[in-house]
Amino acid sequence: MTSRTRVYLFLLLGLPLTMQAQSPEPSKAVQEFIRVRAPRIVLTHVRVIDGTGGPAQEDRNVVIVGSKIAAIEAGADVAMTDGTSVLDLHGYSLMPGIVGMHNHLFYIARPNLNGDRKYEEPLLAPQMTFTAARLYLAGGVTTMRTTGSVETYADLNLKRDIDAGKLPGPHIDVTGPYLEGSESHFIQMPHLNTPEDARQLVEYWADRGVTSFKAYMNITRAELKAAIDAAHKRGIKVTGHLCSVTYKEAAELGIDDLEHGFFVNTELDSGKKPDVCSQSEGDETLARMDPDGSEAKTLIATLVSHHVAITSTLPVFEQYSGGGRPPVRQRVLEAMTPQAREDFFLLRQQAQPTSPPKFDSILLWKRDLVLERAFAAAGGLLLSGPDPTGNGDVLPGFGDQRGIELLVEAGFSPAEAIRIATLNGAIYLGREKEIGSVAVGKSADLVVIKGNPAKLISDIENVEVVFKDGIGYDSQRLSNSVRGRYGQY
């Protein structure tokens, strides 16, 4: 050791804890959820599912120093010393924090919803700033994209307060207000009339700190193009839940990501007019698109060659996928207000309409699973997120876990499904050097899970501790703190 390194080491050790750690001192409100915090933390004898899709590594020690992963070594007993916390994790698994790519901070309220699934207009999207942030972190989500905002200032300020250590929650990529056309069911969305409107909206919100945008069902090609160009000028990506614009058109306009797997592509919908959403909103295209046919192959090749990611949102479609579904988890029901729970059961019980549906929903479900797999096999970047609003029954955090389970149902291995929900999201966000896998030098954004999700994917529901920037949060305490509140605030 040269004298220079000795001096350097001395200086490093001499730094106070607050300067070594990158994250600011947590407030009292955050501290109540912290279970593990120390300058150095050693997780011993843990199974590592590293997020790259490779096989799990048994019996490892993972060393966290400050906010980073400092070492991954062979499993060994380690003594507790001053400044070092040791967690014996025999029987536990460690995976990267989930990077949730369709994770809203609002709920959808349906006024006067009744047993026929009918409700009164307008649909409203109340903010879930309090409950959603806690449920995401409790569920293992350490980074999320809001994928369309309703109260954009609230989302931006929430991100600021979480980053400042004032409130508990994940890292947030705030998406701007929905880029929606002039015809819309949603009274809270901006309704664009011209490409100039789209450009102005993007520039206004990019100036205020928004880091992503989402186009919606009734946008025109010209408006979408204007939004994409304005966003790309600032290095900001654009995704879309589309209908008026087909997947192929959007890819050629330069969109970066498409939401909802292959459920909302409208290119084969009969009577589809340019720039106008079709009646089936994509069901007909999915029903007509043979995964082995030339249309599917051309579409996937177009998406891959234009580097367009696809976000899988299987949980929001699961209720249309036929029988044999697992019962709803008690903890999911307990998180909701009585009203949200009542609406949840009304929507769920009536999921199968009495008259024969135009398109067989079970066929659509199966076909989407095949197309998502084919897209990934062709080299496409598949992302994952639950869309926790859709039918009111997919909750933050819990829905992220369910999405990973359903990717396994689609035919991905558990390790591949975990990669889709972690490293792939990090790659899309351009943050794969810092987050998305369990690797030395990356942020200690990690999920401690009881059991072995590499073998039994449903073990992913058994989250115990969630590390964000090297601080371990208690999952149960976070979700208990919002019991009976989701659907209210």
Ligand SMILES: [Zn+2]
């Ligand atoms: Zn959504």
